[in-house]
Amino acid sequence: xPPEGVNALSVSAGAYExxxxxRAIGELDYVYAxxxxxxxxxxxxxxxxxxxxxxxxENPPSPSPLxxxxxxxxxxxxxxxxxxxxxxxxxxxxxxLRILRQSQETRTRLVVTGANRTLRHMxxxxxxxxxxxxxxxxxxxxxLGEAGTAEG
Numbered sequence: 186x187p188p189e190g191v192n193a194l195s196v197s198a199g200a201y202e203x204x205x206x207x208r209a210i211g212e213l214d215y216v217y218a219x220x221x222x223x224x225x226x227x228x229x230x231x232x233x234x235x236x237x238x239x240x241x242x243e244n245p246p247s248p249s250p251l252x253x254x255x256x257x258x259x260x261x262x263x264x265x266x267x268x269x270x271x272x273x274x275x276x277x278x279x280x281x282l283r284i285l286r287q288s289q290e291t292r293t294r295l296v297v298t299g300a301n302r303t304l305r306h307m308x309x310x311x312x313x314x315x316x317x318x319x320x321x322x323x324x325x326x327x328x329l330g331e332a333g334t335a336e337g
Contacts, residue, residue: 193212193216194211194212194217194220195208195210195211196208196224201323201327202327203262203327204262204263204326205261205262205263205264207225207266208268208269209270210270211269211270211271212271212277213270213274213277213280214272214273215276218279221277221280225284262293262327263294263295264295264297264323264327265295265296266299266323267299267301268298268299269299270300270304273303273304278311281297281317285316285317296318296326297317297320298319298321298322298323299323
């Protein structure tokens, strides 16, 4: 167990070009999964003024009839940036599945970015990779929110 007061996982969220980006940096494992869940739930909570995800769900981006390829109904976009993730075990994987389920329930488009080779291998081995929309970077994920394509 890590020393008291030492966080090996940091989670932050903010708005970026009409999407909410949640960044996880550090280890997403049995020890730190509760931190991830607590922080993510705080961002996801509806009805709180400081919740970026709540604001996005309450005020989804407007569709543009002038931009080719945009859908008639705008879908909120949540980008989960895992580029700073150094480790993920099965408990962390369960948290990612929980986020996927929540995004489906709230009709929020989820794009996972920056997943390292090990995490992608874990997702592929478990048969879960095809359930996630993946992108190399946050910038690359932004068009995915509009076009709805996936990188596998």
